[in-house]
Amino acid sequence: xxxxxxxxxxxxxxxxxxxxxxxxxxxxxxxxxxxxxxxxxxxxxxxxxxxxxxxxxxxxxxxxxxxxxxxxxxxxxxxxxxxxxxxxxxxxxxxxxxxxxxxxxxxxxxxxxxxxxxxxxxxxxxxxxxxxxxxxxxxxxxxxxxxxxxxxxxxxxxxxxxxxxxxxxxxxxxxxxxxxxxxxxxxxxxxxxxxxxxxxxxxxxxxxxxxxxxxxxxxxxxxxxxxxxxxxxxxxxxxxxxxxxxxxxxxxxxxxxxxxxxxxxxxxxxxxxxxxxxxxxxxxxxxxxxxxxxxxxxxxxxxxxxxxxxxxxxxxxxxxxxxxxxxxxxxxxxxxxxxxxxxxxxxxx
Amino acid sequence: xxxxxxxxxxxxxxxxxxxxxxxxxxxxxxxxxxxxxxxxxxxxxxxxxxxxxxxxxxxxxxxxxxxxxxxxxxxxxxxxxxxxxxxxxxxxxxxxxxxxxxxxxxxxxxxxxxxxxxxxxxxxxxxxxxxxxxxxxxxxxxxxxxxxxxxxxxxxxxxxxxxxxxxxxxxxxxxxxxxxxxxxxxxxxxxxxxxxxxxxxxxxxxxxxxxxxxxxxxxxxxxxxxxxxxxxxxxxxxxxxxxxxxxxxxxxxxxxxxxxxxxxxxxxxxxxxxxxxxxxxxxxxxxxxxxxxxxxxxxxxxxxxxxxxxxxxxxxxxxxxxxxxxxxxxxxxxxxxxxxxxxxxxxxxxxxxxxxxxxxxxxxxxxxxxxxxxxxxxxxxxxxxxxxxxxxxxxxxxxxxxxxxxxxxxxxxxxxxxxxxxxxxxxxxxxxxxxxxxxxxxxxxxxxxxxxxxxxxxxxxxxxxxxxxxxxx
Numbered sequence: 001x002x003x004x005x006x007x008x009x010x011x012x013x014x015x016x017x018x019x020x021x022x023x024x025x026x027x028x029x030x031x032x033x034x035x036x037x038x039x040x041x042x043x044x045x046x047x048x049x050x051x052x053x054x055x056x057x058x059x060x061x062x063x064x065x066x067x068x069x070x071x072x073x074x075x076x077x078x079x080x081x082x083x084x085x086x087x088x089x090x091x092x093x094x095x096x097x098x099x100x101x102x103x104x105x106x107x108x109x110x111x112x113x114x115x116x117x118x119x120x121x122x123x124x125x126x127x128x129x130x131x132x133x134x135x136x137x138x139x140x141x142x143x144x145x146x147x148x149x150x151x152x153x154x155x156x157x158x159x160x161x162x163x164x165x166x167x168x169x170x171x172x173x174x175x176x177x178x179x180x181x182x183x184x185x186x187x188x189x190x191x192x193x194x195x196x197x198x199x200x201x202x203x204x205x206x207x208x209x210x211x212x213x214x215x216x217x218x219x220x221x222x223x224x225x226x227x228x229x230x231x232x233x234x235x236x237x238x239x240x241x242x243x244x245x246x247x248x249x250x251x252x253x254x255x256x257x258x259x260x261x262x263x264x265x266x267x268x269x270x271x272x273x274x275x276x277x278x279x280x281x282x283x284x285x286x287x288x289x290x291x292x293x294x295x296x297x298x299x300x301x302x303x304x305x306x307x308x309x310x311x312x313x314x315x316x317x318x319x320x321x322x323x324x325x326x327x328x329x330x331x332x333x334x335x336x337x338x339x340x341x342x343x344x345x346x347x348x349x
Numbered sequence: 350x351x352x353x354x355x356x357x358x359x360x361x362x363x364x365x366x367x368x369x370x371x372x373x374x375x376x377x378x379x380x381x382x383x384x385x386x387x388x389x390x391x392x393x394x395x396x397x398x399x400x401x402x403x404x405x406x407x408x409x410x411x412x413x414x415x416x417x418x419x420x421x422x423x424x425x426x427x428x429x430x431x432x433x434x435x436x437x438x439x440x441x442x443x444x445x446x447x448x449x450x451x452x453x454x455x456x457x458x459x460x461x462x463x464x465x466x467x468x469x470x471x472x473x474x475x476x477x478x479x480x481x482x483x484x485x486x487x488x489x490x491x492x493x494x495x496x497x498x499x500x501x502x503x504x505x506x507x508x509x510x511x512x513x514x515x516x517x518x519x520x521x522x523x524x525x526x527x528x529x530x531x532x533x534x535x536x537x538x539x540x541x542x543x544x545x546x547x548x549x550x551x552x553x554x555x556x557x558x559x560x561x562x563x564x565x566x567x568x569x570x571x572x573x574x575x576x577x578x579x580x581x582x583x584x585x586x587x588x589x590x591x592x593x594x595x596x597x598x599x600x601x602x603x604x605x606x607x608x609x610x611x612x613x614x615x616x617x618x619x620x621x622x623x624x625x626x627x628x629x630x631x632x633x634x635x636x637x638x639x640x641x642x643x644x645x646x647x648x649x650x651x652x653x654x655x656x657x658x659x660x661x662x663x664x665x666x667x668x669x670x671x672x673x674x675x676x677x678x679x680x681x682x683x684x685x686x687x688x689x690x691x692x693x694x695x696x697x698x699x700x701x702x703x704x705x706x707x708x709x710x711x712x713x714x715x716x717x718x719x720x721x722x723x724x725x726x727x728x729x730x731x732x733x734x735x736x737x738x739x740x741x742x743x744x745x746x747x748x749x750x751x752x753x754x755x756x757x758x759x760x761x762x763x764x765x766x767x768x769x770x771x772x773x774x775x776x777x778x779x780x781x782x783x784x785x786x787x788x789x790x791x792x793x794x795x796x797x798x799x800x801x802x803x804x805x806x807x808x809x810x811x812x813x814x815x816x817x818x819x820x821x822x
Contacts, residue, residue: 009736031768127398182541184540191409192406345468
């Protein structure tokens, strides 16, 4: 029989009991502390909410009306303003920003945004953005070494009412960021900025680069006529996805040169480009392309056949006639695509 | 005498093996817990004070199609669809597939959501049983309902995949209630990162929660012991099991009840396997395997804060069938990808994750059952004394209790979903009591699953649906 020292058993048992007791103390202690803090904070916030209402309603609040707000600690003040701000539009949040400035919150947040610790920098940038503070700090945080800080800064930049060319340029450069979340936020911000982005974007598209696809996605979202020249150039780019996006951009811009380029793209060797070109011609209702589009019903790629059939449907009576004729096509894939787009059940054909 | 001495030696060696196995397994769990603590801390720092509403205005957020296979869901389909329609996400489509239900599932959906027949153009990239009809809601254009011949859950999911228009697809069970902001949280890993192919969220136990209009209003720890033990198991599985694997690169299971997939990757991999019992785990393994074979990264991420709620069985019979099936599914998935085990070509998947799932998740019930039987025999033959037996229980169960209580503390610190002291006390009680019979029952059920797997049994068994609790007046 093996003899296990008693000490092993008693040490293990004591260790487990002690660990469990400590964890139980944390479990219940944390819960009670959180509930106590919540109650205390709610008691302090209630008069602040009541004091703020007349100020926001522009009802002419008496001097000193915001005293309950000013008495809040920086942590509670931030919580209070963010809670109120969540249900207001940007105009409604302006009084909150002046309260935050007078309460020293903006200064605190700016200080946080310069911290050595990335989570403090993130907290500072986020607070400044949610308060609607002026983006004086930008574009520096857009170059932060921590990706989450850069992403948050990009989101803030997107809300700038009058972005500078330097800011736009920095966001366009961020489309090549190694972190996916930064690329996403930059793209979103550029689309939010709207027309202000177009001149810089056109230059970037003309120069080429590693982020062409993302830049084209932004361009498609903006669809400005200034982007026509780069689109015409890029529809002949070596990369298929760039050509497809350039076709989508031409479809958004339109015009005779655009439709001519799209018709040329119907013969592209890559299916996704042909499909984008066919869909684009349908979007532009370019009836002159009805014949080459109808030929694509026999394309070997499903996506192309579908895009061609949907485009013919968009063309109205002339297109529908071609679709009905295709029901009897000897190419069964063309016939099936036509049947699906015309909404005819399989058994009827 | 020599024979008895030999028997004692064998029993002793076996008991040492089982003891060391439990110490190793629980120590690995402790490592997972530590990894989870770091991951949760990082997650909290990144998401603190985050406002998800910005995503609602985004023009580049990926479109999500929520795929819901439905079979015999007449009692809950209305509430489930309402909850899905209330999800906050900018570009959302909901695809319900009625998998040939013999009850009134389709009729209930048609009546409650004013469905009309449509003939959309879509590509049947994965073969499925025929679709009898497609319907769209007049009042909710993003709701698409397909009625098809019965073919099983995987077949229904594949049909939904064919119909879905989203870049990402979220597979959920029809009786799962997803929190309104869950998709906005779950989509985060995919934003701008094309290497992520799957993301999973947390599943919570809804049995004692109050539900109104498809939303969980108050979260409560179940008072029913079976449901309570399962609530603790779910906390353990999701909060430290899945989160912990994020940093160890080995998430192999994303629950079929709530997971977000990149549609193109799933179709490329051939969709859900129709002859598999554990189709969700099998799909994730296949996605990761194919990505390694093609030299393209495919990350599987677990996101702790999006939550979906589900009912768990409250009867022993239903629970035993469920656990039996899950274990058969695990065994089946591992068997299909057996060639990966310890193959360095497949990296952490083969060198860390698969060995864990084989030697811990799959074989644990075998070793535990053997250990208990051997313990009794060893005590009888005098190979070990009571002190050894005490050490064994402390290593096998006591250590596990500490880790479970630590998980409950993690939940309280990071999410605080159970605000009442009573619920936390109940959670603690279930954590302590689960080793006094419940755990041993799950060992038996999983053993039964292994036996059935070895006998090639593939049935699911009946899973009764109760509907969610209405709020108390």
